[in-house]
Amino acid sequence: MPSGLVDPEAPCPTPGDLPDPGTEPASPELAGGCFTTEPPVLNKCLLISTSHEKPERRGGEVGCAREGPSVGSLNDDTVCPRPGTLGTQEAALGRVTAGLPDRAPSLYLSGRYLYCGELTVLLAQAIPLHQLATKYRVASLQRGVADYMRAHLAGGAGPAVGWYHYAVSTGDEALRQSCLQFLAWNLSAVAGSAEWGAVSPELLAQLLPRSDLVLQDELELFQALEAWLGRARPPPAVAERALRAIRYPMIPPAQLFQLQARSAALARHGPAVADLLLQAYQFHAASPLHYAKFFDVNGSAFLPRNYLAPAWGAPWVINNPARDDRSTSFQTQLGPSGHDSGRRVTWNVLFSPRWLPVSLRPVYADATGTALPLARPEDGRPRLVVTPASSGGDAAGVSFQKTVLVGARHHGRLLVRHAYSFHQSSEEAGDFLAHADLQRRNSEYLVENALHLHLIVKPVYHTLIRTPK
Numbered sequence: 001m002p003s004g005l006v007d008p009e010a011p012c013p014t015p016g017d018l019p020d021p022g023t024e025p026a027s028p029e030l031a032g033g034c035f036t037t038e039p040p041v042l043n044k045c046l047l048i049s050t051s052h053e054k055p056e057r058r059g060g061e062v063g064c065a066r067e068g069p070s071v072g073s074l075n076d077d078t079v080c081p082r083p084g085t086l087g088t089q090e091a092a093l094g095r096v097t098a099g100l101p102d103r104a105p106s107l108y109l110s111g112r113y114l115y116c117g118e119l120t121v122l123l124a125q126a127i128p129l130h131q132l133a134t135k136y137r138v139a140s141l142q143r144g145v146a147d148y149m150r151a152h153l154a155g156g157a158g159p160a161v162g163w164y165h166y167a168v169s170t171g172d173e174a175l176r177q178s179c180l181q182f183l184a185w186n187l188s189a190v191a192g193s194a195e196w197g198a199v200s201p202e203l204l205a206q207l208l209p210r211s212d213l214v215l216q217d218e219l220e221l222f223q224a225l226e227a228w229l230g231r232a233r234p235p236p237a238v239a240e241r242a243l244r245a246i247r248y249p250m251i252p253p254a255q256l257f258q259l260q261a262r263s264a265a266l267a268r269h270g271p272a273v274a275d276l277l278l279q280a281y282q283f284h285a286a287s288p289l290h291y292a293k294f295f296d297v298n299g300s301a302f303l304p305r306n307y308l309a310p311a312w313g314a315p316w317v318i319n320n321p322a323r324d325d326r327s328t329s330f331q332t333q334l335g336p337s338g339h340d341s342g343r344r345v346t347w348n349v350l351f352s353p354r355w356l357p358v359s360l361r362p363v364y365a366d367a368t369g370t371a372l373p374l375a376r377p378e379d380g381r382p383r384l385v386v387t388p389a390s391s392g393g394d395a396a397g398v399s400f401q402k403t404v405l406v407g408a409r410h411h412g413r414l415l416v417r418h419a420y421s422f423h424q425s426s427e428e429a430g431d432f433l434a435h436a437d438l439q440r441r442n443s444e445y446l447v448e449n450a451l452h453l454h455l456i457v458k459p460v461y462h463t464l465i466r467t468p469k
Contacts, residue, residue: 208245284338354380
């Protein structure tokens with residue numbers, strides 16, 4: 001066998017034997033050899049390949065010429081299949097990679113996948129490669145690239161705005177929802193980046209009504225919207241709908257005065273939001289209890305988003321979180337109303353890395369008094385409890401929702417990976433850190449062996465029950 005070629009006995013067909021693009025291989029030899037009907041497992045991982053191979057035709061047969069070592073890393077935003085997922089293909093062709101420059105033809109990559117069932121994808125190649133897979137109906141490659149894009153969104157590496165618009169154009173609902181969730185949880189970071197200028201009016205209309213947006217405060221969202229309006233110059237109807245999605249009661253009255261005096265967007269479209277500004281001033285002028293006697297407080301305008309400002313919560317960094325229970329305390333304002341701006345509530349927090357539910361704790365038998373076998377420590381799961389330091393944490397007409405943001409660091413930025421909401425205990429959320437490995441120092445949930453949480457308390461107002469006179 002000539003040096004540099006794989007075994008010619010491997011079932012690699014000639015190009016003429018390959019099926020039409022997008023069709024499943026008819027012969028078992030094709031299905032078990034260089035062409036696969038199974039999607040490759042595409043994960044973000046460190047790529048260290050011992051060979052960089054290209055298909056090469058020799059006398060009617062296809063071999064793979066080796067070109068020496070090839071190394072890629074996460075810093076290059078590359079992706080590679082997990083070893084051992086391609087079955088007989090690895091035995092036939094060895095490990096094949098196709099790391100190409102950003103502008104290299106994606107057609108070559110798709111052909112590479114058809115021959116070898118494995119390739120390396122750069123972020124800039126994801127959309128062209130997905131387009132080719134969609135056009136030629138290569139379902140396994142299409143699913144693999146979509147999974148790759150969703151995985152990189154979760155880690156903060158993907159261009160979320162561009163991928164959202166592509167998902168809308170192709171009808172990929174799963175990718176669209178992944179992009180929306182990432183943008184909502186990291187809107188503060190996205191609004192300060194170059195991506196914000198590429199946001200379409202349709203995407204903006206999807207984001208503004210959401211209550212899970214993570215921002216410093218509502219004023220930051222208004223300023224980001226104003227910058228977008230000045231850059232995009234949308235029709236007046238689009239601008240007015242966007243301005244009406246701002247939750248003005250969540251902005252302190254002193255800042256509302258400044259906005260009315262200095263905002264170019266309000267100077268241009270002020271009459272369209274005049275009723276909302278009046279509503280906000282009325283809300284700040286009276287106590288929430290008194291205001292609720294005359295106006296409905298169940299609207300979204302009175303529901304806080306996930307604000308990172310100190311008045312709404314506090315960050316909590318837990319070093320070596322798997323070691324033992326931890327506790328902390330912090331203060332928040334009683335509510336967003338100007339009437340409550342000077343009132344504070346103290347909250348106590350307890351974090352348990354291996355809390356056991358009652359159903360798993362030992363129960364003593366009535367007859368002998370012996371206990372059942374103790375549950376193992378690994379049977380426990382993380383738990384977080386947030387309670388007021390004094391009794392009567394919920395005032396009349398208001399309850400307090402707790403939201404916990406779990407952060408992960410990517411390229412020096414701390415991004416939100418998960419958000420959990422509950423009233424008092426994370427048990428209510430059901431899946432709090434359910435998939436987190438807090439024992440492993442390089443866990444994707446830990447940053448330098450520390451768990452980064454941000455605790456947020458959101459007052460939720462309720463309409464008072466009126467008794468007939």
